[in-house]
Amino acid sequence: MKPARFAYTAPDTVEGTLDALDRFGDEAKVLSGGQSLVPMMNFRLARPEVIVDIGRVGGLDGMSAANGTLTVGARVIHARLEVPAVTTPDGRREPLGGVLGSLLPEVARFVGHLPIRVRGTFGGSIAHADPAAEWCILARTLDAEMVALRRGGERAIPAADFFETVFTTALAPEELLVAVRLPILGDDWRAGFCEFSRRAGDFAVVAGMTAVRLEPATGAIAEARVGVGGVAGVPVRLGGAEATLVGETPGAELHAAAAETAAGEVDPVGDLHGSAAYRRDLVRAMVARALAQGAGASG
Amino acid sequence: MSWVGRSIRRVEDPALLCGAGTFVGDIGGAASARFVRSPVASGLVRAVRGPAYTIADLDADEVGNIEAVLHRPDYVRLAQPLLARERVRYVGEPVAVVVGATAAEAEDLAEQVELDIEPLPAAVGLEAALAPGAPLVHPSESESNVMVAGEMATPGLAEALEGAHAIVELEITSGRQAALPLEARGSHAVTERFGGRTTLHASIQAPHMIRTVICDLLGMPEADLRVVAPDVGGAFGQKLPLAREDAVVVWLSRRLGRPVAWIEDRSENLMASWHSREQRYRLRAGFDASAHLEALQADVAANVGAWPCYPITWGVEPLMALAELPGPYTLEHYGVRSRGVASHTCPMSPYRGVSRPVITLALERLMDIAAARLGVDPVEIRRRNLQSDFPHTSPTGLRHDEGTYREAMEQAVSHVDLGAFRARQHAARAAGGPQPGIGICTFSERTGYGTPAFAARAMGVTPGYENVELSMDPSGYVTLRIGASPHGQGLETALSQIVADEVGTDPGRVRVVASDTDRTPYGWGSFASRAMVLAGGATYLAAQKLASQLGSLAAEVLEAAADDIVLADGRATVAGTSVGVEVAELARIAHHHTQRLPAGATPGLSAQAGYDPAGTFSNACHVAEVDVDPDTGGVSMRRFVVVEDAGRLINPMIADGQIRGGVAQGIANALLEEVVYDDDGNILTTSLMDYLPPTVAEIPDIEILHLETVSDATVTGAKGLGEGGTIGAPAAVLNAVNDALAHLGVELNEMPATPERVRAAVRAAAGRSPAGENDRSTQEAPVR
Amino acid sequence: MTEISAADVAVPVVLRVNGDEYRITAQPRRTLADALRDDCGLTGTHLGCEHGVCGACTVLLDGEPVRSCLLFAVQSQGAEIRTVEGLAGDDGTLHPLQEAFWRHHGLQCGFCTPGFLMLSAGVLETRPDIGDDELREALSSNLCRCTGYQTIVEAVRSVRDAGEA
Numbered sequence A: 001m002k003p004a005r006f007a008y009t010a011p012d013t014v015e016g017t018l019d020a021l022d023r024f025g026d027e028a029k030v031l032s033g034g035q036s037l038v039p040m041m042n043f044r045l046a047r048p049e050v051i052v053d054i055g056r057v058g059g060l061d062g063m064s065a066a067n068g069t070l071t072v073g074a075r076v077i078h079a080r081l082e083v084p085a086v087t088t089p090d091g092r093r094e095p096l097g098g099v100l101g102s103l104l105p106e107v108a109r110f111v112g113h114l115p116i117r118v119r120g121t122f123g124g125s126i127a128h129a130d131p132a133a134e135w136c137i138l139a140r141t142l143d144a145e146m147v148a149l150r151r152g153g154e155r156a157i158p159a160a161d162f163f164e165t166v167f168t169t170a171l172a173p174e175e176l177l178v179a180v181r182l183p184i185l186g187d188d189w190r191a192g193f194c195e196f197s198r199r200a201g202d203f204a205v206v207a208g209m210t211a212v213r214l215e216p217a218t219g220a221i222a223e224a225r226v227g228v229g230g231v232a233g234v235p236v237r238l239g240g241a242e243a244t245l246v247g248e249t250p251g252a253e254l255h256a257a258a259a260e261t262a263a264g265e266v267d268p269v270g271d272l273h274g275s276a277a278y279r280r281d282l283v284r285a286m287v288a289r290a291l292a293q294g295a296g297a298s299g
Numbered sequence B: 001m002s003w004v005g006r007s008i009r010r011v012e013d014p015a016l017l018c019g020a021g022t023f024v025g026d027i028g029g030a031a032s033a034r035f036v037r038s039p040v041a042s043g044l045v046r047a048v049r050g051p052a053y054t055i056a057d058l059d060a061d062e063v064g065n066i067e068a069v070l071h072r073p074d075y076v077r078l079a080q081p082l083l084a085r086e087r088v089r090y091v092g093e094p095v096a097v098v099v100g101a102t103a104a105e106a107e108d109l110a111e112q113v114e115l116d117i118e119p120l121p122a123a124v125g126l127e128a129a130l131a132p133g134a135p136l137v138h139p140s141e142s143e144s145n146v147m148v149a150g151e152m153a154t155p156g157l158a159e160a161l162e163g164a165h166a167i168v169e170l171e172i173t174s175g176r177q178a179a180l181p182l183e184a185r186g187s188h189a190v191t192e193r194f195g196g197r198t199t200l201h202a203s204i205q206a207p208h209m210i211r212t213v214i215c216d217l218l219g220m221p222e223a224d225l226r227v228v229a230p231d232v233g234g235a236f237g238q239k240l241p242l243a244r245e246d247a248v249v250v251w252l253s254r255r256l257g258r259p260v261a262w263i264e265d266r267s268e269n270l271m272a273s274w275h276s277r278e279q280r281y282r283l284r285a286g287f288d289a290s291a292h293l294e295a296l297q298a299d300v301a302a303n304v305g306a307w308p309c310y311p312i313t314w315g316v317e318p319l320m321a322l323a324e325l326p327g328p329y330t331l332e333h334y335g336v337r338s339r340g341v342a343s344h345t346c347p348m349s350p351y352r353g354v355s356r357p358v359i360t361l362a363l364e365r366l367m368d369i370a371a372a373r374l375g376v377d378p379v380e381i382r383r384r385n386l387q388s389d390f391p392h393t394s395p396t397g398l399r400h401d402e403g404t405y406r407e408a409m410e411q412a413v414s415h416v417d418l419g420a421f422r423a424r425q426h427a428a429r430a431a432g433g434p435q436p437g438i439g440i441c442t443f444s445e446r447t448g449y450g451t452p453a454f455a456a457r458a459m460g461v462t463p464g465y466e467n468v469e470l471s472m473d474p475s476g477y478v479t480l481r482i483g484a485s486p487h488g489q490g491l492e493t494a495l496s497q498i499v500a501d502e503v504g505t506d507p508g509r510v511r512v513v514a515s516d517t518d519r520t521p522y523g524w525g526s527f528a529s530r531a532m533v534l535a536g537g538a539t540y541l542a543a544q545k546l547a548s549q550l551g552s553l554a555a556e557v558l559e560a561a562a563d564d565i566v567l568a569d570g571r572a573t574v575a576g577t578s579v580g581v582e583v584a585e586l587a588r589i590a591h592h593h594t595q596r597l598p599a600g601a602t603p604g605l606s607a608q609a610g611y612d613p614a615g616t617f618s619n620a621c622h623v624a625e626v627d628v629d630p631d632t633g634g635v636s637m638r639r640f641v642v643v644e645d646a647g648r649l650i651n652p653m654i655a656d657g658q659i660r661g662g663v664a665q666g667i668a669n670a671l672l673e674e675v676v677y678d679d680d681g682n683i684l685t686t687s688l689m690d691y692l693p694p695t696v697a698e699i700p701d702i703e704i705l706h707l708e709t710v711s712d713a714t715v716t717g718a719k720g721l722g723e724g725g726t727i728g729a730p731a732a733v734l735n736a737v738n739d740a741l742a743h744l745g746v747e748l749n750e751m752p753a754t755p756e757r758v759r760a761a762v763r764a765a766a767g768r769s770p771a772g773e774n775d776r777s778t779q780e781a782p783v784r
Numbered sequence C: 001m002t003e004i005s006a007a008d009v010a011v012p013v014v015l016r017v018n019g020d021e022y023r024i025t026a027q028p029r030r031t032l033a034d035a036l037r038d039d040c041g042l043t044g045t046h047l048g049c050e051h052g053v054c055g056a057c058t059v060l061l062d063g064e065p066v067r068s069c070l071l072f073a074v075q076s077q078g079a080e081i082r083t084v085e086g087l088a089g090d091d092g093t094l095h096p097l098q099e100a101f102w103r104h105h106g107l108q109c110g111f112c113t114p115g116f117l118m119l120s121a122g123v124l125e126t127r128p129d130i131g132d133d134e135l136r137e138a139l140s141s142n143l144c145r146c147t148g149y150q151t152i153v154e155a156v157r158s159v160r161d162a163g164e165a
Helices: A014-027 A036-044 A078-082 A099-106 A122-128 A134-141 A238-243 A252-265 A274-295 B013-017 B053-058 B103-112 B126-130 B157-162 B207-218 B246-257 B268-274 B314-326 B356-374 B379-383 B405-416 B420-433 B451-457 B491-503 B533-557 B582-593 B652-671 B724-742 B755-768 C032-039 C095-105 C113-126 C133-138 C150-162
Strands: A007-009 A028-031 A049-051 A065-066 A071-073 A085-087 A094-095 A145-150 A153-158 A162-166 A174-181 A189-196 A206-214 A221-229 B032-039 B043-049 B094-100 B114-119 B146-153 B166-174 B184-189 B198-202 B225-228 B262-263 B279-287 B294-306 B332-343 B436-445 B466-472 B480-484 B510-513 B565-568 B573-576 B580-582 B606-611 B614-628 B635-645 B703-708 C009-016 C020-026 C058-061 C063-067 C081-082
Touching: A014 A028, A014 A049, A014 A145, A014 A174, A028 A036, A036 A206, A071 A122, A078 A099, A078 B652, A078 C063, A085 B198, A099 A134, A099 A189, A122 A134, A122 A174, A134 A174, A134 A189, A134 A206, A134 A221, A145 B114, A189 A274, A221 A238, A221 A252, A221 A274, A221 B565, A238 A252, A252 A274, A274 B184, A274 B755, B013 C095, B032 B103, B043 B094, B053 B246, B094 B103, B094 B114, B094 B246, B126 B294, B126 B332, B146 B294, B146 B314, B157 B279, B157 B294, B157 B332, B166 B356, B184 B246, B184 B294, B184 B451, B184 B614, B198 B207, B198 B246, B198 B436, B207 B225, B246 B262, B279 B314, B279 B356, B279 B652, B294 B356, B314 B356, B356 B379, B356 B436, B356 B724, B379 B405, B379 B436, B405 B436, B405 B614, B405 B635, B405 B703, B436 B724, B466 B533, B466 B582, B480 B533, B491 B510, B491 B533, B491 B703, B533 B565, B533 B573, B533 B580, B533 B582, B533 B606, B573 B582, B580 B582, B582 B606, B614 B724, B635 B652, B635 B724, B652 B703, B652 B724, C009 C032, C020 C032, C058 C113, C063 C113, C095 C113, C095 C150, C113 C133, C133 C150
Parallel strands: A007 A049, A028 A049, A065 A085, B032 B262, B198 B225, B294 B332, B480 B510, B635 B703, C009 C081
Antiparallel strands: A065 A071, A071 A174, A085 A094, A145 A153, A145 A174, A189 A206, A206 A221, B032 B094, B043 B114, B146 B332, B166 B279, B184 B198, B184 B262, B279 B294, B436 B614, B466 B480, B466 B606, B565 B573, B573 B580, B614 B635, C009 C020, C058 C063, C058 C081
């Protein structure tokens, strides 16, 4: 279990990185925290010709909030999202409050184990695109935008287009994921995340995330997002469950109905860790619990 | 003051704590061997191309085949080559070997080796291998895949079943498990340039036995091979049999004239080291009206994989099941057929408890199901059936010495406060959400058995006795050389306590030498919960001899009667007086002033002893409390209680460590770990993300209470306990899971009880019973 | 253009381990774990799975516990690395965690022990007031096959309670 040979470069700037990616194209693989890539290399399931290590690149580990958007630098380690803090325009660091400020730690604690969380990065997880990875589910559920740079260009890729299939994204070989933009949910949002894994720290068999916006006047659900991972090659949004929720008032019955719709609309593929039927059952349970958790979190 | 019975700190620990242990992979300075393994479950080897050694090279050197033999008419005898010859029989079977400068380079080389294998149909798993017309694993040697088949019945069985008040039928299955020592296997061989002697360091449990078999295979005198088990990072049975790879490494080092090491990686370990416990039991049990188990008929089958293991053979699991299934109960009528079935899967070796975790699961599920059927409490049905007159002879002729089966159970039940639990359970059933369950398991653990027990198995090799050599040097320090081969159990510490008491010294003045064929007397090793009983017994006997020598010498020096000499605290004293002499002074005299020895005495201070008992039974009761989530099938361990009777405890701290570690492996067996193959025989669980040993989050604190029935079956009064934790835990956990979901009509008799299986059982119960769970409902979890 | 290290050439790498500087040469693919063991001779760091699950290879990198099988030696230059060999004092005095593991019987075969010690050291040094639940969660990072974990938890808890790490 030793990696195959590879050439190695560790640029210290974004420009240098983009040059390297441009030069090596699909022979290259970006190494960030390495907590997903290196195991695959040790198994020789991944055999990049060239490793472009961005561990020395500055400027990719910021978190900032502006105009209703939280921008998370690609090199922000998971552990920092356990106690999310943002840098304000005038350079101060302050804790991220609000719904997202509560949600991110709730999700982060499911990401691997402590040694993984202090080394692995948010952007690395997104770019690795494991369909059961917590951050991928979050990005898809909240319609995040991935900011990709290439030599001479930048584009923002919506989550719906970004995740293509297992371990495959819309990033071109010469592109570098530099940041992810998440919408800062207002106080009228209720969000929850629930995951079922076999052991502490394992990848989810199924994880579900929900976010609903309530009409302040009526308390009815004005907007709903339901995302699950572990049922397809990419994290998916469940339109049927979202439709079940919209216009209704949160409560155990509604949550059960939405969970039932969710279980009905997924089309999981079974594997070692769960058959299709079992994953469907887990979708029902995880969606119901995420909704209940969100409702409970509001107090 | 006695050292025995005290939880002194382990002498083994300081080096390990400082990273100064020496495991095989730490030796270094050797080229790396890497095995090229079969990618298919069954096939004919057409050609091997590339920079590799194959069976042709071994044949050219006249290397022999492994023959693991049971002298039984129903046993299929095979000759197993060290690398696959003509045919491959499981994914991971070694076909060729390459040697590179580093592990990475060896892996590069292995990738260049091309295996031309014509795939053949494979029989994967028990049912497939037993099916009519199944592909045969050894078509030239056997017309079926049944490789060993034992059968017996006591007279009157059929009548007893016919006349029974109630018949309970039950099928239980156990998934394939891997022992998974945290250090995988490995070996490191150096051959001296002049003289040609080879030293093998290997991560193994029985160095003397391994030396013998490797020398047999390579045609070497045993004097030309030194085998050392350095620090061994866990074994649990997986490192007891001969690893083909270890023999090949010795051959390579001799052939190439350079040091060669093979350090197994985790993927290989999961794929191609030994597996265990893939078994199925079909039970038919007859109970009388007062819930007494009168008759038991069993059909047992074990998937023993593609090859037998040396020297234990592939009889070990099925034949142990045959002999020990009656367990701790006073059963009179018993009949059994037990078969070892070959299939195109990784071979099987003993793993902590061997068949006993599954035997116990079968019996303890039987007791719970019968209790429910007959309207008796689970505790009460056991109370009525457990042995209480000793010695008790089982229907298969096993003699159970005195134990505390009932007492252990009563104490466990009172410790957990069953009444309070039931109240909590009642409330939880009304409230929905996670459901608490409790499970009881009572069992016996056959330990410390010597030659007679092994001889009854009719193995080609009969392990049994242990030998030790004990000597005191002129400074009064003691060296104990043992044939057993401890690897983390703390045996050195425990033995030093026994020696210290007998010769009146401090354990810190006793050095234990083990696991090196050059420096220790021939012995069998550490396995089968035997080392404390056997090596401990031999140590006790040798220490008594040494004490007697010291006593005679002290009597001479002090001009007293030898019977009046007391050895304690480093002094030999005349009883009732303050007249005495330092043991160290006696040691000096015995070596340097032999003119002062009694006439005819041998100079020096040394003794040897062997010990070979018939065996004894430890017993225990385990109680597990779980929470089961009916929506996800997830099971959380809430509490685990053990009441253990392993006779006299030499070092209670070490004993508790064995119990806790064993229970953790048993919980893993019950809930998490399973080796999975697809229908073509590809193994799907080759990483620790797919094969799931538990973390601390899955293992609760384990409360341990002791009974100490000092055994007269062993010289120290100690019984073994290395396997008990693993034996009892699965049944306790499965009974608890079933108890948690009993109100839904769930019955789950398959382990591991994975969340998916638990969930499927909940669904199946709901489907059977309209009064069962409404499957469309979803309970809300409490908010965190 | 940033320098590229070729795949099959061993390049000079400087590792700072337990305060000492090790000048080694290593191919880019050499993991930190292999470099520590084979190039620096620090074999106390063990390899149990080489895919980041078991934690036997845990070392401290700039004070945080990391899996050294998931890092390449070339990546680790410039960092302060600590291994189990650096825990005890130069005079052989055991670190409080080593003492506690010994006293509480937190090890049997000892193979996972260096990883658990470094994990615990990293956790207690950066989070000295860690609560029981969080400590258990942190210790779930590593695997032990012998002890059943309880005595490991007790050992680490005792050091936390004494404020000794």
